[in-house]
Amino acid sequence: MKKGVLLVNLGSPDSPTPKDVKPYLDEFLMDERVIDAPKWLRTLLVRGIILQTRPKKSAKAYQKIWWEEGSPLIVISERFRDKVKSGLSLPVALGMRYGSMSIEKALGELQSKGVDEVLLVPLYPHYAMSSYETVVVKSLEVQQQKFPEMQVTTMPAFYKNPDYIKVLSDSIAEGLKDFDYDHILFSYHGIPERHIRKSDPTKFHCKIDGSCCKINSVAHHTCYRHQCYDTTDRVIEHMKLDESKVSSSFQSRLAGDPWLKPYTDFEFERLAKEGKRNLAVVTPAFVSDCLETLEEIAMEGQEQFEEAGGKHYKHIPCLNDSDAWVTLMVKWIRQWEADQSLPA
CATH class of the missing domain: 3.40.50.1400 (Rossmann fold)
Incomplete structure (x- = not known):
C-alpha cells in the first residue's frame, strides 16, 4: 500500500469580507460538535440570530489580521505542509475542517498520487469534541463515502508527548x-x-x-x-x-x-x-x-x-512553521511510516 499524510487545521474564510465570512461561519457554527444543540435549535440560533450580525463583526476582525498572502492560518499551514513535505518521501496534503480547502479535496489529492493508506493528523494538541473530534469524524465520514478503498490511521492528541x-x-x-x-x-x-x-x-x-x-x-x-x-x-x-x-x-x-x-x-x-x-x-x-x-x-x-x-x-507566537516543530512532525510521520508507532 502507498502511504500518505493528511494534515487538517481549522480553516478560514476565503476573504475578510462579510460575503465570504458568512458561509464560513455557517459551516462552522452549524457543526453539531461546535454548537451541540438539536438541529432545529442550532438552525434558529445560527441562521436566525448569529448570522444576522456576526459576519460583519468577524469580517472587521479578520481585516485587522489579514496578510497580503491571505489568511494567516492558511498561509502558515501551507508553509508548514511544504516544510514537512520536504523532509519526507511521502505525499502530504493539507485540508481544512471548514471552508473551501476541504478535507475531501485533500483526500482527492492524495488519491491522485496513488495513496491508499493515510495518516490523519489533526493539528490540535488537545482532544475536544469541537476541534480534534470533529476533524476525525468528518475525515472518516468523507473517506468512507468518497474514498472507501483508503485506510486511515489517526494521530492521537499529542499534548503530553x-x-x-x-x-x-x-x-x-x-x-x-x-x-x-x-x-x-x-x-x-x-x-x-x-x-x-x-x-x-x-x-x-x-x-x-x-x-x-x-x-x-x-x-x-x-x-x-x-x-x-x-x-x-x-x-x-x-x-x-x-x-x-x-x-x-x-x-x-x-x-x-x-x-x-x-x-x-x-x-x-x-x-x-x-x-x-x-x-x-x-x-x-x-x-x-x-x-x-x-x-x-x-x-x-x-x-x-x-x-x-x-x-x-x-x-508569544504559536509554533507555526518553526524548524523545531516541522522536524518533530517529520519524526512522528517517519515513525508511523516505518513501524506504525505514533506519539504518546
Missing part, C-alpha cells in the same frame, strides 16, 4: 527573551462545560472543579480541561518556572451556557489590578496563529491588560 513539550517550551523560552515578565498566562481556547461532561466516557468522573484531574482516569484521554492544565504543568516543570508566576485561562465564548473558567479577558483585568505589570501570553491550544491569537489575544488582549493598569504585554 515529551518531545512536543520540549518544542513548545523552547518556543516559549525564545519568546521570553529580553522580556522581563512578572507573569505568564497560558490562554487556551474555551469550550462549554457541558462538552467536558459529554466527552467523559465514564459519565461520572469529570467534575470541572480540578479535583478529578488529580485522579487517574480513562476520562483524561478525552478531557480537554485536564489536558490543558496538564500542558501548563508539564511546561512549568520542563522550563523550571516559578509556579506563582504562571496561570491558565480560557478565551473565546458564546453567551448563554457556562464555559470553562477562568475567562482570559477577566484574567487580563485581574492580573493588572493585582499589580502585574509585565505579562506574557501563550496560546498552546493552537499550533498556528489565527484570528483567536492574532486579534483576540495579541491585539484585544494587550488593550484590555493596559486599560486595567498593566504596562508591558507580550504575545
Whole structure:
C-alpha cells in the first residue's frame, strides 16, 4: 500500500469580507460538535440570530489580521505542509475542517498520487469534541463515502508527548527573551462545560472543579480541561518556572451556557489590578496563529491588560512553521511510516 499524510487545521474564510465570512461561519457554527444543540435549535440560533450580525463583526476582525498572502492560518499551514513535505518521501496534503480547502479535496489529492493508506493528523494538541473530534469524524465520514478503498490511521492528541513539550517550551523560552515578565498566562481556547461532561466516557468522573484531574482516569484521554492544565504543568516543570508566576485561562465564548473558567479577558483585568505589570501570553491550544491569537489575544488582549493598569504585554507566537516543530512532525510521520508507532 502507498502511504500518505493528511494534515487538517481549522480553516478560514476565503476573504475578510462579510460575503465570504458568512458561509464560513455557517459551516462552522452549524457543526453539531461546535454548537451541540438539536438541529432545529442550532438552525434558529445560527441562521436566525448569529448570522444576522456576526459576519460583519468577524469580517472587521479578520481585516485587522489579514496578510497580503491571505489568511494567516492558511498561509502558515501551507508553509508548514511544504516544510514537512520536504523532509519526507511521502505525499502530504493539507485540508481544512471548514471552508473551501476541504478535507475531501485533500483526500482527492492524495488519491491522485496513488495513496491508499493515510495518516490523519489533526493539528490540535488537545482532544475536544469541537476541534480534534470533529476533524476525525468528518475525515472518516468523507473517506468512507468518497474514498472507501483508503485506510486511515489517526494521530492521537499529542499534548503530553515529551518531545512536543520540549518544542513548545523552547518556543516559549525564545519568546521570553529580553522580556522581563512578572507573569505568564497560558490562554487556551474555551469550550462549554457541558462538552467536558459529554466527552467523559465514564459519565461520572469529570467534575470541572480540578479535583478529578488529580485522579487517574480513562476520562483524561478525552478531557480537554485536564489536558490543558496538564500542558501548563508539564511546561512549568520542563522550563523550571516559578509556579506563582504562571496561570491558565480560557478565551473565546458564546453567551448563554457556562464555559470553562477562568475567562482570559477577566484574567487580563485581574492580573493588572493585582499589580502585574509585565505579562506574557501563550496560546498552546493552537499550533498556528489565527484570528483567536492574532486579534483576540495579541491585539484585544494587550488593550484590555493596559486599560486595567498593566504596562508591558507580550504575545508569544504559536509554533507555526518553526524548524523545531516541522522536524518533530517529520519524526512522528517517519515513525508511523516505518513501524506504525505514533506519539504518546
